[in-house]
Amino acid sequence: MDSFADKVIITFHSHYDAVRQKKKLTASAVSCELIPVPRFLSSSCGTALMLDGRDYDAALLIDEAESVNIYQEGRWSDLRQQ
Amino acid sequence: MKITGTRSVLAAAGIVTGFAAFILALAGNPGNMGFCIACFLRDIAGSLSLHGSETVQYMRPEIIGIILGSFVISLLTGEFSPRSGSSPLLRFLIGMCVSIGALVFLGCPLRMVLRLSAGDANAIAGLAGFILGIAAGCFVLNQGFSLGPARETNRLEGSGISFVAVLFLLLLVLAPSLLKFSTSGPGSMRAPVILSLAMGLVVGAFAQRSRLCFAGGVRDLFLLRDSTLITGFIAVFVSSLVFNIASGSFHFGFENQPIAHTDQLFNLLGMFIVGFGSVLLGGCPLRQLVLAGQGSSDSAVTVLGLIIGGAVAHNFNLASSTAGATAGGKAASVIIIVFLAFISFTVIAAKRRNEK
Numbered sequence: 001m002d003s004f005a006d007k008v009i010i011t012f013h014s015h016y017d018a019v020r021q022k023k024k025l026t027a028s029a030v031s032c033e034l035i036p037v038p039r040f041l042s043s044s045c046g047t048a049l050m051l052d053g054r055d056y057d058a059a060l061l062i063d064e065a066e067s068v069n070i071y072q073e074g075r076w077s078d079l080r081q082q
Numbered sequence: 083m084k085i086t087g088t089r090s091v092l093a094a095a096g097i098v099t100g101f102a103a104f105i106l107a108l109a110g111n112p113g114n115m116g117f118c119i120a121c122f123l124r125d126i127a128g129s130l131s132l133h134g135s136e137t138v139q140y141m142r143p144e145i146i147g148i149i150l151g152s153f154v155i156s157l158l159t160g161e162f163s164p165r166s167g168s169s170p171l172l173r174f175l176i177g178m179c180v181s182i183g184a185l186v187f188l189g190c191p192l193r194m195v196l197r198l199s200a201g202d203a204n205a206i207a208g209l210a211g212f213i214l215g216i217a218a219g220c221f222v223l224n225q226g227f228s229l230g231p232a233r234e235t236n237r238l239e240g241s242g243i244s245f246v247a248v249l250f251l252l253l254l255v256l257a258p259s260l261l262k263f264s265t266s267g268p269g270s271m272r273a274p275v276i277l278s279l280a281m282g283l284v285v286g287a288f289a290q291r292s293r294l295c296f297a298g299g300v301r302d303l304f305l306l307r308d309s310t311l312i313t314g315f316i317a318v319f320v321s322s323l324v325f326n327i328a329s330g331s332f333h334f335g336f337e338n339q340p341i342a343h344t345d346q347l348f349n350l351l352g353m354f355i356v357g358f359g360s361v362l363l364g365g366c367p368l369r370q371l372v373l374a375g376q377g378s379s380d381s382a383v384t385v386l387g388l389i390i391g392g393a394v395a396h397n398f399n400l401a402s403s404t405a406g407a408t409a410g411g412k413a414a415s416v417i418i419i420v421f422l423a424f425i426s427f428t429v430i431a432a433k434r435r436n437e438k
Contacts, residue, residue, distance in 0.1 A: 014228035015305065016433070036302050036310060039088045043161045043290065043376060045298050045364065047306065066231070 004038065005071040008059040010049045011037050017064045018047040025051070030058045041069055041076060088292075089313045095285075095292035096317020102281040103196050103318075104325040106144070109273035113340025114200045117144055117285070118193035119367035120184035120356075123385070124392030124401075125269050126250070129261045132393035135401075137267025141254040143275050145371065146247045147282015149385075152290040152375025153244040154283075161290075164240020165232040166379040172229060172425060173380055176359045177387025178394060179418045180367065183355025185392065185401035186348050186411045187211075188341055190367045191296035191356060195315065197342060199322035201334035204342045204349050211350035212357040216297055219361020220304045222426040226433040227362065232380055240377035243385060247375075251279070268341055290376055295369040297360035341404065348407035351415045358422050 012018040018034055025032045030051065037046040051059050059068050060079060067078040103116025115121060121138075128139030156162040184190045187208050189197060194212060197205035253260055254275065264270040272278065288294065292314060299312030326332040336344050343349070360366045363384055365373060370388070373381035395401040400411040407415075 013231040014226075015223045016226040016228060019224065034306050036306055036308050039091070039293060043156065043163070043293065044373075045293055045295065045311070045369075 004050070006053045007071075008051045008053055008056055009035075009038065009041060009069045009076075010051070010059055010062060011042065011046060011066045011069070012048070012064060013066050015047040018049055021062055021064060022049055025049070025058060028058070030055050041067075088310055091292040092294060092311065092314040093317045095288035095294045096314040097321040098288045099192070099285050099294065099314075100199070100318045100321030100325065102285050103192075104322060104329075106273045106278060106281055108329075109277055110271055111273050111278075112268040112271040114197045114202060115189075115193055115268070115341060116196060117368075118189050118196075119145070119148075119371060120181050120190040120388065120392065121188075121193065121268070123181065123367070123388045124185060124395065125264075127389045127393040128269060128396070129263065131262055132389070133396035135396040136262075136269075137264050138269040138396065139262040139264045140269045140272055141250055141261050142272075143251065143254065143278035144282040144285075146251050146254075147279045147284075148286035148289070148368070148371045149244055149247040149375040151283040151286020151288075152372040153241065153247075153286075155287040155290050156376035159291075162237075162240065162377050164235045164237050164377040164379070166235040166239055167230075168232040168380045169229040170380055170383045173363060173384045174387035174390075176362050176422070176425070177370070177384040178391035179422060180356050180359035180363070181388045181391025182395045182400055182411075182414055182418060183352045183359065184367070185352075185395040186407055186415050187352030187356070188343065188402055191353075191360070192318070192366070192368050194353060195296065195318050196322055197339070199319050199332075200326045200339075201332045202339040202342050203334060203336045204339060204344055204346065207346040207349035208353040211353035212297075213300055214350075215354040215357020215359075216300045216361050217304060218354070218358045219297075220301055222430060223305065223361065225426075226430045227426050228429070228433070229362070229364075229380075232378065235379065237377075239379050242379060243374045243382035286372060286375060289368060289372045293369075294372075295365045297357060297366040298369065300357075301361055343402050343404055343406045345402070345406040348402065348412060348415060351419070352402075352407075355415060355418050355422065358419070362422065362426065
């Protein structure tokens with residue numbers, strides 16, 4: 001989990017949404033990676049996008065996101081719930 | 083090796099599942115069938131008089147245990163999450179298709195791995211079909227297939243299948259005269275109830291913690307080049323292989339394998355359906371039981387589809403026997419593949435229209 005601590009992890013309702021967002025972000029020169037939804041975030045499977053923490057603003061602009069998660073104060077929080 | 087903790091839990095879940103399957107087969111379950119989710123749900127359908135095949139009727143406590151194991155552990159860890167509303171009817175129908183495909187092959191993905199680890203070479207064709215089916219599923223996911231998001235629902239809806247599991251257990255223990263029990267054939271071969279239930283509970287709990295899924299492991303490898311989830315698949319295979327070799331139960335070959343046939347084309351097509359359908363559903367039959375236990379009523383509906391699919395497979399003579407696939411089973415396999423492709427491309431076309 002520590003290796004993810006400086007990342008933003010975005011989950012989606014479908015694999016396709018994640019793939020489409022990766023294309024859009026890459027076109028905007030935002031570096032990101034498709035990963036399986038990490039177990040510490042959810043007991044459900046699926047595809048997530050992982051961005052560097054410095055691209056936090058770009059992550060918040062993704063309307064199709066199910067959740068936008070960052071590691072703060074020792075735990076993962078969904079920014080959409082705040 | 084990005085998430086070593088996740089891999090360790092998956093490996094532990096795989097080893098526990100392999101061990102539980104070995105013990106259950108030793109204690110009375112059919113050969114290479116310590117666990118088979120599709121077969122056991124079909125046995126439950128028979129026990130409830132939903133089909134009339136007298137050799138495959140038993141209220142399998144393993145299934146009850148897996149659902150309740152997932153239910154209890156998810157309540158204890160705060161992961162119980164009642165959700166519903168993701169195309170329940172389509173899930174029911176795809177669940178039926180997966181069940182019929184599994185009964186043409188004679189096993190769910192878990193039993194396919196158990197068969198492989200015991201040297202049943204017929205399962206190699208099944209594995210090839212399973213991988214091809216998952217590849218087809220990945221293709222349609224990349225094209226935009228999705229059964230839609232589930233939404234939060236009430237706790238009664240989320241726990242409904244677990245209450246049904248408790249009811250089934252009460253029927254088995256307190257009112258067995260209401261159920262049907264095979265006196266010959268695979269349905270008559272069973273480990274003691276308490277052992278079956280205990281193994282189911284343990285496997286259900288481990289599978290919930292690890293997200294163990296036989297289709298998901300291969301899917302993640304294809305879609306994301308990520309090998310984390312397939313660790314569980316490999317762990318079940320390796321642990322079962324070790325137990326089988328150590329106990330002298332490993333017999334490599336095509337002929338005379340327990341509850342298996344040598345019609346390789348339909349071993350392949352049966353598991354193609356299971357792989358394809360499981361990717362559309364988001365998980366293999368074991369995973370559906372676990373998700374149902376942790377509150378997904380969409381997966382609960384899928385489990386009902388698997389039960390009714392098992393009943394249909396026997397009522398309409400679609401299920402294979404050791405003699406091979408039936409004419410009905412062969413026709414059904416082709417029709418189901420066309421049906422799954424039709425569902426996939428209809429959903430994709432609708433999604434593309436909405437994007438415009």
